[in-house]
Amino acid sequence: MTASPASSLPSRRRPWKLILVAALLVLLVVVALLALRGLRAASAARSALAELRALQALDMNALTTLDPAALADMQGRFARLEADFALISREAGPFLPLARPLGRLAGYPAEGAAAPALLQLAQSAATAGRASMDGALPLAVALKDPAGEGSALARLAPALQQTRPSWQEAEAALASMAAARSQLDLAQLDPRIAGQLQQLDRYLPLMQTGSALARLAPELLGVEGARTYLLLAQNSDELRPTGGFISGAGLMQIDQGQLGELDFADSYTVFNPDIDHPLAPPDLEQTMGAQMLLFRDANWSADYPTSARVAQALYQLDTGAATDGVIAFDLAATQRIVAALEPLALPGYPEPVTAANVLTAMRQIWADPLATENTVAEAGQSDWWLYRKDFMGDLAGAARARLESGQVDFGQLARALYSSLQEKHVLVTVNDPATATLLAEAGWSGAVTPGDGDYLLVVDSNVGWNKVNSVVQRTTHYTVAPQADGSLLADLELVYRHQGEASSDRCDHVARYGDSYEEMMRRCYFNYVRVLAPAGAELLSAEGFEQELVSVGPGEQGTTQLAGSLVLPSGATRRVRLSYRLPGGLLDGATYRLLVQKQPGIPAWPVKIVLLAPPGELWQPVAPGGQQTEQGVQLFFELSQDTDVAMQRQP
Numbered sequence: 001m002t003a004s005p006a007s008s009l010p011s012r013r014r015p016w017k018l019i020l021v022a023a024l025l026v027l028l029v030v031v032a033l034l035a036l037r038g039l040r041a042a043s044a045a046r047s048a049l050a051e052l053r054a055l056q057a058l059d060m061n062a063l064t065t066l067d068p069a070a071l072a073d074m075q076g077r078f079a080r081l082e083a084d085f086a087l088i089s090r091e092a093g094p095f096l097p098l099a100r101p102l103g104r105l106a107g108y109p110a111e112g113a114a115a116p117a118l119l120q121l122a123q124s125a126a127t128a129g130r131a132s133m134d135g136a137l138p139l140a141v142a143l144k145d146p147a148g149e150g151s152a153l154a155r156l157a158p159a160l161q162q163t164r165p166s167w168q169e170a171e172a173a174l175a176s177m178a179a180a181r182s183q184l185d186l187a188q189l190d191p192r193i194a195g196q197l198q199q200l201d202r203y204l205p206l207m208q209t210g211s212a213l214a215r216l217a218p219e220l221l222g223v224e225g226a227r228t229y230l231l232l233a234q235n236s237d238e239l240r241p242t243g244g245f246i247s248g249a250g251l252m253q254i255d256q257g258q259l260g261e262l263d264f265a266d267s268y269t270v271f272n273p274d275i276d277h278p279l280a281p282p283d284l285e286q287t288m289g290a291q292m293l294l295f296r297d298a299n300w301s302a303d304y305p306t307s308a309r310v311a312q313a314l315y316q317l318d319t320g321a322a323t324d325g326v327i328a329f330d331l332a333a334t335q336r337i338v339a340a341l342e343p344l345a346l347p348g349y350p351e352p353v354t355a356a357n358v359l360t361a362m363r364q365i366w367a368d369p370l371a372t373e374n375t376v377a378e379a380g381q382s383d384w385w386l387y388r389k390d391f392m393g394d395l396a397g398a399a400r401a402r403l404e405s406g407q408v409d410f411g412q413l414a415r416a417l418y419s420s421l422q423e424k425h426v427l428v429t430v431n432d433p434a435t436a437t438l439l440a441e442a443g444w445s446g447a448v449t450p451g452d453g454d455y456l457l458v459v460d461s462n463v464g465w466n467k468v469n470s471v472v473q474r475t476t477h478y479t480v481a482p483q484a485d486g487s488l489l490a491d492l493e494l495v496y497r498h499q500g501e502a503s504s505d506r507c508d509h510v511a512r513y514g515d516s517y518e519e520m521m522r523r524c525y526f527n528y529v530r531v532l533a534p535a536g537a538e539l540l541s542a543e544g545f546e547q548e549l550v551s552v553g554p555g556e557q558g559t560t561q562l563a564g565s566l567v568l569p570s571g572a573t574r575r576v577r578l579s580y581r582l583p584g585g586l587l588d589g590a591t592y593r594l595l596v597q598k599q600p601g602i603p604a605w606p607v608k609i610v611l612l613a614p615p616g617e618l619w620q621p622v623a624p625g626g627q628q629t630e631q632g633v634q635l636f637f638e639l640s641q642d643t644d645v646a647m648q649r650q651p
Contacts, residue, residue, distance in 0.1 A: 051081040066140040066410050075133035082126035089123055114184055118193075121180035128173035128207065135166035135214060143410055151404035157221045157257025160214060167215040174208045209442040216435050226255035229430075230308075230315055232299070232328040233264070233392050236601035237467035237521065241459050241530075242299040242307050242427060242446055243330045243601030244469075248392045249295070251321065262400055264393035267296040272318045287463040287528045287565065302459045302530065303556045304328070304446025304600070305436070308429045325430030328446075330601045331359060333416075333425035337399065340413040344398040353395065363517040365391040422641050424600035443642055446600055448557040450534060453593035454480065454586050455559065457532040458494060460599065463565075464526030465511045471499040472525055472568070474605050476639070480582075480592070481612040488582040489540075490533070495575050498525055502571030509567075525568035529576065532559040536583035544576035590649035592619070597642045604640035611647050622646035 055077055058070070142159040143152055181204070186194040218224060229252045234244030246267045253260030271294055280290035284300050293300075295318060298311035308326035316322050329337075335355050338344065343352030353361055402408060420426040427446035430436050439445045448457060456478060462469055477493040500522045507524035529545075537560040542550040545564035555561030568574045586592070592611060613619045613632040620628070626635040626647070633647050 047080070047084045051077050051084065055081075066136070066143060068137060068140045068144055071133055071137045071140050075130065075137055078126055078129035078133055082123070082130050085119070085123040085126050089119055114189060117180045117183040121177055121184075124173045124176035124180060128170050128177060128211075131166050131170035131173060132207075132211060135163040135170065135211075138163050143406065151258060152406035152408070152410075153221065153254070153259060153404065154257040155406075157218060157223050160221065161218040161223050164215055164218070167211045170211040171208065171215065174204065174211060178204060178208070205442070209438065212438050213442075216438065219432065220430070220435065221257045222255040223257065226253060226260075227324045228253050228321070230312060230323040230326045231264070232311060232326060233334075234299070234328050234330045234601060235467070236330040236332065236425075237470045238465075239460055239462045239469040239599075239601055240297075240299050241302040241461055241599070242304045243328060243424065243599075245462070246296045246299055246311070249315065250393070250396065251323070252327075259400060259404065262396050264396055270295040270315060270318050275317055277314070277317070283528065283563065287461070287526075299328070300461075301556060302457065302532065302599070303448040304427045305429045305440075306556070308427075324432075325428065328427045328600075329420070330425050331362075332423075332601075332603070333420040334362075334395075335359060336416040336420055336425070337413070338395075340409060340416045341399055341402045344395065344402060346394045346398050349394070353398070358395070362391050362395075423604070424598055424641065427600055448532065448559065448597070449595070450532070450557055450559050451593075451595050453534075453588070453595060454488065454490075454582060455532065455534050455595050455597075456492070457559075457597040458492075458599065459530040459532065460602075461528040461530070462526065463528050464509060464524060466523040466525075467517060467520040468498065468500070468523055468525045468570075469602075471521055473497045473499060474602075476596075476605065476607045477610075478594075478596075478608070479610040479612060480594070482587060482592070482614055484614070486584040486587060488586055490537070490578075490580050490582050492531060492578045492580075493575060494529070494577075495573065496525070496527065496566070496568050497573045498568045498570050500570035503569065505570075507567050507569055522570050524570065527566050527568065529564055529566060530555075531562040531578060532556065533562065533580065534582055534586060535560055537562070538581040540579040540581060542576075542578050544574060550578070590651075591622075592647045592649075594645040595642065596639060596645065598639050604638040607637055607639045607643075609635040609645055613649075618650040619647045620650055622648055 055074065058074060138159045139156060142155040145155065177200075181197065181200065184197060186197055189197070220227065231250040231252055232246050233248035233250070234240070234242065235247040236244035238245040238247075240246075248264050249267050249270055250262060250264035252262055277292040277294060279285075280293045280297070281300055284290050284293070284297060288297075290297060293310070293314070295311065295314040298314050299307040301307040301310065308328075311326055312323050335358055338353060338358045339355035342354040344354075345352050349361070351357070417426065421428070421442075421444045424446060427444070428439055429445045430439070436445065440447050440449075458476065460469075460474075474497070475495045477495075479491040481489040481491075483489060503522070505524075507526070509526055513520070532555045535558050539550060539552045539562055542548060542562075542564060545566055550562055550564040553561055553563075562578055562580065564576070566574055566576055594609065596607060596609075610631070611619055611633045618628070619633045621633050621635055626633055635645060637643060
């Protein structure tokens, strides 16, 4: 009997049922695998969150003292965090393309789109943290080893050489972090995420510079050959372009991390009268009557790398000694470093030197040196002139002895040096191009860097042979008005206040000493003011300068320089004002950018920036601290370091 078509139908459908069952089984396996991946990723995420919270709860004071136990704990936590993020990336990576549509469905489109970059950022941060701890832990052990041979620096140098691979790995991870960060738009992200990224923006350049310097440090410490650095002690009470009059000079020799002789001398003694010297710059001759450019005036350029090269050349001309770099420091840096090393016992001094008394002691010894019974007299007429600056050499010797003993809070010393570098109380440049570039990128070289936007650097120079800058305060008020043709009108007002008591004494512009250091602080302030603006700036008017004379000419590093002089009697206030037209092209579309550079050697001072918006336009400050007014946007800040200002035109 022949089977009917109906009876044969089930047998024809059986393959499709098998396919359907197989598909269901495959789907179940996929779901199970996805669930398993999800569980593993979720477990890793919980572990990573716990490690992050533990890292945030660490005692940072223990870390800044380079406690090996604290660093080891941090190293382990970063290693576990790195493993957690690697697992998350491995398990969730294949599904990251779904983050964008899932983010839209959940109402977080920007966060979904940013997920791959955020994951890369987190994973690279964990690697950078672990690699940095791999490098930092041997350094801490070397510094803290009580049985270690040689000075602390001598033990540190080989440890830095040993840990170079770790710092190279940290650099690579930090570069990956920077690449991921560049893909993220803070304005589009949740404020909680944006706030964390803003914190990262502040510290990422520092971490990059720190890891790169740690990699280059062996060369700086003479591991690959002895190095000699020229030290410039700048007296910021007598302000000059790079921080102060060069009061003293010294040579610091270092070989295999071991410091050689550290000699300090009065800058006036760095002079060989039998050798021809270059002519003084025209404005130095005009303001101080200098005929030759001598070592003590080598820092007349506002661009520190330029001044450093001049100082090196003049020092070698006068003494025959070549150097590998120049380190300048002022009174504020001296006080901060002493605070990290105190108390310092100096032979022959009545009491230990501390941060609280170092400046007072310096001024007292200047007026009455321990090596002589004479007091202040005319230069060259007594042995007071020969011994008045011995204090700096004695202080350097005591600081060196403390440093080599290893009995130092290296965390506090690092903070003192870092803050001094950031605020331009210490300036460093070296002959090695790679290291010099790194220092410049960190902002520690004191270079004039006008950039592509608007630019402002006010450079004051005390040309009155006195010490009044410790009692002179100043404020800066800078107003910019965009014009229809794309140019900008700038109005700069500088206010100087002499905090000394009012006096009827005449302001005599003569080179002379007085009866005491304090007497030299009460004199009139003879100030040669240079304003560096973008190239092509055109002066429109000037007020408040002596005889209303202001020169306009090429400035350093491609800027335009506006320069004039003022005289400020004790107890008086003087306002000077410059109005000038800035060239077109400084507005980048709807964005205005301004770099305000800080002159070295000056404490932080108040700055007010105003952008006058044209009628019908609204501008929004990008930098924090700004506020909108009917006239435009205002920003107020204390200028303690180079500061970028940005404002945007609202659509």
